[in-house]
Amino acid sequence: MMYEKRLHPASIVFQFVRSLKDAAFGFLPVLFVIFNNGASWYEFSGLGLLLIILFIFSIVKWFRFSYVVTEEELQIKQGIFVRRERRISKHRIQSIDLTQTLLHRIFGLMKVQIETAGSDENVDASLAAVTFEEGERVSENLKHKGERTEEDHEKAYPEEVMSYSRLALTGATSDNAIIIFGLLWLLFSQANQIIPDQMYEDATRWLFSLAVQFLISLVLLSVLVVWGAGIIWTMVKYANFTITRYETELYMRYGLIEKRQRTIPVNRIQAVIVKENLIRQLLGLCYVYVEVAGGVNGGKMEGSTVYLLPLLKKNDVPGFLNEYLPEYCRDNPGMKRPPLRSLPYYIWGSLLVSVTAVIVVSLTVPAWVLIPVAATVIFPGWGVFRWRTSGISFDETYLNLQYRKVSRETVTLRRARLQAFGKKDTWLYRKQGLATIDAAILNNAQGRHFVVPALWEEDVAKASETFSKVPGIHKKLSEERGG
Amino acid sequence: MRQTPANLIEETAISAWRLTAVLYLIIPVVLLAGSIAAFVYISWPWWVIAIAVSLLLIDIIFSVFLIPKLRWRRWRYEVFEQEVYIQHGIIIRRRTLVPMLRVQHVDTKQGPILKKFSLATVTISTAATTHEIPALTEEEASGLRDRISELARVEENDV
Numbered sequence: 001m002m003y004e005k006r007l008h009p010a011s012i013v014f015q016f017v018r019s020l021k022d023a024a025f026g027f028l029p030v031l032f033v034i035f036n037n038g039a040s041w042y043e044f045s046g047l048g049l050l051l052i053i054l055f056i057f058s059i060v061k062w063f064r065f066s067y068v069v070t071e072e073e074l075q076i077k078q079g080i081f082v083r084r085e086r087r088i089s090k091h092r093i094q095s096i097d098l099t100q101t102l103l104h105r106i107f108g109l110m111k112v113q114i115e116t117a118g119s120d121e122n123v124d125a126s127l128a129a130v131t132f133e134e135g136e137r138v139s140e141n142l143k144h145k146g147e148r149t150e151e152d153h154e155k156a157y158p159e160e161v162m163s164y165s166r167l168a169l170t171g172a173t174s175d176n177a178i179i180i181f182g183l184l185w186l187l188f189s190q191a192n193q194i195i196p197d198q199m200y201e202d203a204t205r206w207l208f209s210l211a212v213q214f215l216i217s218l219v220l221l222s223v224l225v226v227w228g229a230g231i232i233w234t235m236v237k238y239a240n241f242t243i244t245r246y247e248t249e250l251y252m253r254y255g256l257i258e259k260r261q262r263t264i265p266v267n268r269i270q271a272v273i274v275k276e277n278l279i280r281q282l283l284g285l286c287y288v289y290v291e292v293a294g295g296v297n298g299g300k301m302e303g304s305t306v307y308l309l310p311l312l313k314k315n316d317v318p319g320f321l322n323e324y325l326p327e328y329c330r331d332n333p334g335m336k337r338p339p340l341r342s343l344p345y346y347i348w349g350s351l352l353v354s355v356t357a358v359i360v361v362s363l364t365v366p367a368w369v370l371i372p373v374a375a376t377v378i379f380p381g382w383g384v385f386r387w388r389t390s391g392i393s394f395d396e397t398y399l400n401l402q403y404r405k406v407s408r409e410t411v412t413l414r415r416a417r418l419q420a421f422g423k424k425d426t427w428l429y430r431k432q433g434l435a436t437i438d439a440a441i442l443n444n445a446q447g448r449h450f451v452v453p454a455l456w457e458e459d460v461a462k463a464s465e466t467f468s469k470v471p472g473i474h475k476k477l478s479e480e481r482g483g
Numbered sequence: 484m485r486q487t488p489a490n491l492i493e494e495t496a497i498s499a500w501r502l503t504a505v506l507y508l509i510i511p512v513v514l515l516a517g518s519i520a521a522f523v524y525i526s527w528p529w530w531v532i533a534i535a536v537s538l539l540l541i542d543i544i545f546s547v548f549l550i551p552k553l554r555w556r557r558w559r560y561e562v563f564e565q566e567v568y569i570q571h572g573i574i575i576r577r578r579t580l581v582p583m584l585r586v587q588h589v590d591t592k593q594g595p596i597l598k599k600f601s602l603a604t605v606t607i608s609t610a611a612t613t614h615e616i617p618a619l620t621e622e623e624a625s626g627l628r629d630r631i632s633e634l635a636r637v638e639e640n641d642v
Contacts, residue, residue: 169573293610419611421485422579424572438577447611463485467566468580473486 002064004077010107011129015058069141074114076125080275088114088125094268095292098261105259110135114142125239127185135459143249143263147249162241162310170287170311172227175407180227181279187219193246198259227422231427238310245324252452264306268293269449270327270441272308272318277407284314284475288321292445293405328412334401337389342434342454346390347383353378355381390452392437403452417441421447421467435460484578487570489559496558496618499600500551506596507546511539560616562627564634567607569614585609586635591624608632 027047034043060080068075074088084363097113111128112135130138141248162170171177237285239256250269253261271288276286284449288308312320319331389404399413429435439450518535521527527567550573556572559570567581593603602625619627 418582419585419609420581420614421484421578422577424575425579426575430576437578440609442609442611446610461485464580468484470563470568473484473488473561474569 004068005134006066007062007127008107008109008129008131009062009136010109012055012058012062014103014128015061016055019054019058020051023050026115027298034061047357049291063135069138074125074138074142086125090142093142094265096142098135098139098252098259100255100259102257103224104129105257106130110259114360115165115214132416132457139261139263154435157244157246159242159326160309162238162318164235164239166311167230167235167238167241169285170238171231173277173285173311174234175277176230177227178277180230184220184223187216187223217462233309241307241310242306244322260304264290264292266325267326269325269328270413270443271450272321272325272412274314274408274410274412276314276409280311281408285311286314286317288310290319290325291441293442328414330395330398330400333393333398333412335400336456336459337391338387338434338455341432343384343387344386345434345454347380348378350383351376390455392452392455392459392463394466396466399463399467401437401439401450401452403450413439413441413450415467418467419447421464423464425457429454429457433457488559488578492555492558492559492560492616492618493600493602493620493623494555495600495602497551498553499596499602499618500554501547502599503596504546504551508561512541517538544581557616562631562634567614567631569616573605579614580613581607581609581612583631583635586631589628589631589635591628593621605631624642 012266018398027050030043030047061078064080064083065076065078067077072090074090074093076084076086076088078086079085079171094115097115098112099113100109101111108131109129109130110132112130114125118437127135127138236256238254241254242252244251248266250264250266251261252264253259270293271291272288273291274286275286278287287310290308292306301388308324309320318329318331324332354372354376358369358376361372362369386404389402389408391400391402393400394415399415399418401411401413403409418439419442420440422440424436424438425434429438433456434454436451436453437455437460440447442448515535518527518531521543521621522529523531554571554618555572557571557573557576561568562598565583565584567586568578569578569581588609590606591603592606597618600618602618603621605619605624605627607614607616614625616627
């Protein structure tokens with residue numbers, strides 16, 4: 001187990017493809033010349049030579065890359081001219097990511113990606129192509145406990161598999177679906193204006209309106225096709241999504257064509273967020289994701305989020321967390337909402353924008369003024385919606401925040417995980433007893449700030465009190481004097 | 484987080500910020516010169532110049548006279564054993580608590596203008612955020628830096 005290993009030879013092909021991709025820009029002018037002037041033999045041979053050099057380069061690169069997994073660490077040696085030797089201690093590993101692209105699956109291989117705490121790309125390591133068994137072995141060895149004992153295998157760990165019907169629902173209610181439905185709604189609400197009533201009056205125009213109707217149904221059909229494709233894509237991407245909780249790690253695996261496995265040590269998790277977009281909120285559905293410290297590609301399963309589950313019922317969230325992530329389970333936090341007097345702060349920003357829009361549009365294109373006028377109605381409504389969503393809750397260990405930009409997000413933070421705690425106010429806020437909270441945590445690359453505006457100052461100050469160890473600074477001067 | 488942090492920064496910070504603001508005035512002055520030239524050579528309307536001049540005056544009043552003073556009055560800091568407490572912001576007042584446990588490193592830095600006034604800025608970085616205490620005297624700044632880095636030297640630091 002201790003001797004040096006090379007990657008699977010197929011990684012030569014991967015490397016070759018990758019360097020071709022990198023060199024593509026260099027090739028472009030050459031190709032351009034060939035297309036314009038017709039190719040002569042030396043141009044072709046030059047191109048051929050270049051390809052051969054790239055291929056040899058790939059072979060040498062493969063040959064000069066070796067790795068060893070020991071009891072304590074992963075050692076990687078690489079570099080053609082400049083040799084680099086890197087050792088990554090097991091304890092420093094944030095997460096291990098196993099991926100199989102289609103190309104990998106043809107050869108029966110997988111990619112092992114190891115992420116450490118820093119966000120320095122050069123520190124992280126990846127084994128581009130190893131056999132399936134080897135990948136499993138490496139990842140098993142690098143996990144905190146090393147290889148699992150027999151006893152571990154017998155012990156029943158909580159595990160959940162998502163069915164295809166649930167994945168279909170995930171795709172059907174995704175954010176893209178909302179955009180698609182929005183477009184449909186717009187189409188239908190505008191349809192009557194596109195075909196004015198007089199059009200039906202004489203025969204030629206009737207024909208024309210038929211054509212318009214045909215066009216509309218064509219658009220409708222293509223929109224539905226896009227929606228369906230989205231559903232299928234979700235089902236393929238997250239096929240057999242399985243989550244397992246081991247002693248100290250969460251283990252997720254999914255994918256039909258491109259298979260991925262991901263191991264996250266529980267103590268690297270910085271925040272748990274329950275997110276509901278509009279459709280899902282109506283249906284009582286949501287998804288749960290976590291913010292993880294460290295790693296260049298951080299939790300990139302989709303964007304920067306690491307799904308714990310792509311879809312579950314809102315009511316099932318406490319039960320789910322209780323089983324899989326009891327560290328972050330806080331049943332029914334009981335949110336404290338901002339007072340009525342903070343409502344204007346939620347509205348006025350959007351109101352300002354839409355009023356400006358009304359003025360600008362009425363000056364430039366008066367015929368379209370109805371659009372921004374509608375916006376002045378909708379945006380403040382949105383502000384009310386956001387105000388109703390905002391909330392804060394805290395106890396000795398947890399800080400819960402709830403807010404909405406478009407989707408509603410409910411955040412569970414552990415007090416001990418906060419990087420900084422901020423309180424913001426203005427002169428007006430102070431007069432009205434309001435304050436904005438800004439809690440910063442560490443996520444994959446930079447920090448992430450959770451900001452909830454215009455809450456009761458009382459609540460924010462008390463939250464700071466549970467967060468901070470320093471007595472005194474949380475009390476008003478008057479309170480201190482009064483005892 | 485109701486009491487203000489105890490310590491003010493150096494009062495010479497106001498002069499330093501004013502000097503910076505005066506140096507930055509070069510940009511609007513150049514713009515103004517441009518518009519005057521346009522007034523002379525391609526006969527722009529006179530009111531453009533009037534607006535430009537008044538904008539410049541307003542800019543001078545705010546950036547040179549008002550803002551440095553207000554900024555200095557708002558900047559406060561206090562270092563506790565387990566936390567750093569900072570306040571800043573003229574219109575929006577921000578108060579931030581940074582736990583010592585989370586401090587990754589502390590720097591002092593000094594640009595040419597701060598150097599002229601023998602001031603220095605202390606920068607406190609956590610893994611996720613960066614916080615500043617600007618314009619302390621040089622000795623104060625390096626003392627504070629050493630003190631924070633000493634307090635931040637705690638064994639239990641898992642992230």
